[in-house]
Amino acid sequence: MTHSLRHTSIASPLGDLLAVRDDVGLTHLYLPSGRHPRVAPAGSVADAGAFDDVRDQLAQYFAGERTEFDLPLHATGTRFQHTVWDALVAIPHGETRSYGQLAAEIGSPGASRAVGLANGQNPVSIVVPCHRVIGANGSLTGYGGGLPAKKWLLAHEAQRSGLFADA
Structure with a gap:
């Protein structure tokens, strides 16, 4: 259809x-x-x-008044991509995960590169918070919207969550 x-x-x-x-x-x-x-x-x-x-x-x-989105989504992707995107939505506002942590959370501990690829294919940025995924060493790795946007989003969420971030 x-x-x-x-x-x-x-x-x-x-x-x-x-x-x-x-x-x-x-x-x-x-x-x-x-x-x-x-x-x-x-x-x-x-x-x-x-x-x-x-x-x-x-x-x-x-405005710092919303930490989760409640919107109907219809992103096209593989089953694995949807699994990763669902895991992204589960990362709490103001927190981050490494690709390896995310891979372990979805039951595929050796799939951090595949998780990174799926993360990079997320078509619904911000709402599906792919910006919350960082390198294992805490570095800000690539972001489809550009690293300045990723840095801004992480700092915005950390500030609104009462956390400190070096983002």
């Missing part, structure tokens, strides 16, 4: 985010910077009104 795609731009402290959804839920949320320029998918229709829930929850997150 084909679902109609809609998109909009949502202002954030990191710049304008590109949000895409279908009839089921949010399919993509892209930061304005990073590895690949983000453009609305071919055939999608601009529809700002279809994203009120996303806009409201992101505004609450950026």
Whole structure:
């Protein structure tokens, strides 16, 4: 079954985010910077009104009033990717995990590289918090939205959680 795609731009402290959804839920949320320029998918229709829930929850997150999202998601990926993405959502606000820790948490302790690849393919950034995954030595490793955005998100969450972060 084909679902109609809609998109909009949502202002954030990191710049304008590109949000895409279908009839089921949010399919993509892209930061304005990073590895690949983000453009609305071919055939999608601009529809700002279809994203009120996303806009409201992101505004609450950026204001420090929300630590978890409650949005319908419809990200496309493999079973393994979905397992990793589900594990990302389970990382508490203001905390981080290494790729190895995340691999162990999903029952695949030797799969830290595969976890890293799945993490990098997360199409719903911020809502599915792939920014909370760091290197085993505590370093900020790659991030699809760019390392400055990852650093900002981690510092924002640490500040709002009452924790200290060197991010």
